[in-house]
Amino acid sequence: METLNSAETERKxxxxxxxxxxxxxIDKETGAIRRPITMANSYALPYDPSELNWSSASGNLxxxxxxxxxxxxxxxxxxxxxxxxxxxxxxxxxALSGVFLTLLKSGEHVVASDSTYIxxxxxxxxxxxxxxxxxxxxxxxxxxEAVKAAVRPNTKLIHIETPSNPTLKISDIRAVADxxxxxxxxxxxxxxxxxxxxxxxLTLGADxxxxxxxxxxxxxxxxxxxxxxxxxxxxxxxRADAMVNVxxxxxPFNAWLIMRGAVSLPIRMRQHNQSAxxxxxxxxxxxxxxxxxxxxxxxxALHAVAARQMENGFGGxxxxxxxxxxxxxxxFVSHLKVVTSAVSLGHDExxxxxxxxxxxxxxxxxxxxxxxFFRLSIGLEDTEDIIGDIRQALEKARI
Ligand SMILES: *Cc1c(COP(=O)(O)O)cnc(C)c1O
Numbered sequence: 001m002e003t004l005n006s007a008e009t010e011r012k013x014x015x016x017x018x019x020x021x022x023x024x025x026i027d028k029e030t031g032a033i034r035r036p037i038t039m040a041n042s043y044a045l046p047y048d049p050s051e052l053n054w055s056s057a058s059g060n061l062x063x064x065x066x067x068x069x070x071x072x073x074x075x076x077x078x079x080x081x082x083x084x085x086x087x088x089x090x091x092x093x094x095a096l097s098g099v100f101l102t103l104l105k106s107g108e109h110v111v112a113s114d115s116t117y118i119x120x121x122x123x124x125x126x127x128x129x130x131x132x133x134x135x136x137x138x139x140x141x142x143x144x145e146a147v148k149a150a151v152r153p154n155t156k157l158i159h160i161e162t163p164s165n166p167t168l169k170i171s172d173i174r175a176v177a178d179x180x181x182x183x184x185x186x187x188x189x190x191x192x193x194x195x196x197x198x199x200x201x202l203t204l205g206a207d208x209x210x211x212x213x214x215x216x217x218x219x220x221x222x223x224x225x226x227x228x229x230x231x232x233x234x235x236x237x238x239r240a241d242a243m244v245n246v247x248x249x250x251x252p253f254n255a256w257l258i259m260r261g262a263v264s265l266p267i268r269m270r271q272h273n274q275s276a277x278x279x280x281x282x283x284x285x286x287x288x289x290x291x292x293x294x295x296x297x298x299x300x301a302l303h304a305v306a307a308r309q310m311e312n313g314f315g316g317x318x319x320x321x322x323x324x325x326x327x328x329x330x331x332f333v334s335h336l337k338v339v340t341s342a343v344s345l346g347h348d349e350x351x352x353x354x355x356x357x358x359x360x361x362x363x364x365x366x367x368x369x370x371x372x373f374f375r376l377s378i379g380l381e382d383t384e385d386i387i388g389d390i391r392q393a394l395e396k397a398r399i
Contacts, residue, residue, distance in 0.1 A: 010079055015197065016266045023076030023259060037256040038068040057239040065244050069255035074227075076262055077217070080196040081209050083229035087239040088255060089248040092192060092212025093119045095226030098242025099188050099208060100124070103157050103234070106133040110157045111150045113141040113171060115164035115364055117190065117212075124159070141171040142302055144179065151183045161190040163306070165345075166355055166375040167364055168193075168293040168319050170302035173309055177205030186234075192216070193317055195346070197269040198310045202229065215346030216316075218261040219268050223254040268348075268380060273313025275386065276378040280318050282387050287323075288399040291368040294318035317345050321373040324399045329354050329372055335393035338385050345377035350386055352376045 010018060026033055043060040045052070052061065059066030070088050078086040089095050100123055104110055112124050121138075128134040137150040141160045151158075158180040162171040173189055180187040188208035189201035195216040201209045211217055213225035228238050242248045273296075280294035292299070295306035296314030306314060322329055333341050339350040357372045378386060 015080065018079045019076075019265050020263050022079035023072040023074070025072075035068075035072050037252055039252050040067070055240065055244055057236070057244050063252065064247060064249045066239070067249075067252050067255070069252040069259070070250050073225075073250075073255045073259045073262075076259060077196075077211070077213075077227050077229055080262070080265070081191075081202055081211075081229040082196075082200050083202045083209065083231075085232040085235040086227055086229045087235050087243060088213070088250050088258075089226045089228075089242055090250050090254075091224045091248075092117070092190075092210070092214055092226040093123075094242060094248035095210050095212070095228050096120050096190070097123055098226075098238045098246070098248060099159070099210060099228055100128060100134075100157070101132075101246070102238045102241040103186065103188075104128065104132075104134045105156075107154065108157075109135045109137070109152050109155045110159060111137050111139060111141075111147060111155055111185075112159040113161050113164055113169070114138040114361070115140075115167045115169045116159075116161045117165045117192075120159070120161065120190070121361065140169070141176060142169050142305075144172065144175050147176055147179050151179065151185070155183055155185045157186050157188060159188045159190070161193070162199075162309075163193040163295050163315060163317070165193060165317075166319055166373075167369055168295060168300070168317065170295050170300070170306045172302075172305045173199075173201050173204040173206055177207075180207075181205075188228075192346075193315050194310055195265060195269055195315070197266050198273065198312045198315055204309055207231065208234065213258045213262075214344065216269065216272070217265060217346075218258040219265065219346060219348060220257075220261050221344065221347035221349065223257040223261070225250050225254055225258050269313065269315075271380055272316030272346075272378055275380075275383040276316040276318060277314065278383050279376070279378055279386055279390070283318075283320050283390070286391075286394070288394050290321040290323045290371070291373075292318060292320040293368075316378040318376050318378075319369070319373050320376065321368060321371055322394075322399055324397075326356065326372055328397055328399050329356075329374070331397040332393050332399060333374075335396040336389055337393075338381055338389035339376070339379075345375070347377065348380045350377060350379035350381060
């Protein structure tokens, strides 16, 4: 019997087919049509192991050098992101730090989006300059002139997040890729908010795509992981540094869970996209709502760019604020029943988090954001139930 894993056959197949089949195969030992979980730290050595490279990341030696389940997951993600190679790591932040610390040396410079996941900000703004003498310039990467102006002769990397966490800024991937390449730098894109179903940065000119697998790709809120996808030569270096030598390896069980979750990524994303657009429109039309930031709304400043580069939809995350004071925002959340107050996003259940007025990144909170706002991740519940829940909570909180 033939299976679908030769790269040749795979290229002709659609995203849904690859979500199901890529990385899976018939287990040679048992004939099971699912690859099993291999919860083993070590793999059998050859007759004479003395010639082996103990730092090799080619797998089948020690799980930190590449266990079976992480290799299967890498095959799936490489296929979904349309990249040459992939490394999976313990978390999205392990993937981000892997990119920064592998590609940047002391004395070099990185330009990055000013609106990013908080740990990316800490890495870029504190850890890299403070400990490694790697300078960073944070810019509004939706403004191409600002990106161009921030590039220096020693800029080796531009890192953007689009849509960004938590303000849903959009950056033009193709245009920023051109700026990076003109300057002899690489572009990495954090694609977590979009997922490969909606956006594939490598096909838009990015050199590296970073994903927090903890979010949409696993989708069930029960396992953490991260991935970097790109050219084999760069991924090999990240694998050697971030996984083998720094130790950011994913557990086989989490890799297996994420592999299982990723099968339904396209159908989940369809529902997230559709439901989030309806919720965003509902919020935009509600008197109690001060603003909504969602790239799918025509009111979003970079809606046209988002529509061009996010081919299937705008994802499930939005930000919004109420025409109310600080306490009323918390009161509203306390009345929600379907939507859960918790961090993270891209889970099966809807999640909301109140981000108050105080943040050291005050530039992030320019415009409407400075009065406090919510990040809302729309889950897979019935859209009417999510909208109904928000409506009743607004009423009960008397906003
Ligand atoms: C959550 C998140 C991360 C970090 O991922 P973890 O798996 O939590 O380490 C990175 N980037 C974005 C955009 C995120 O939302």
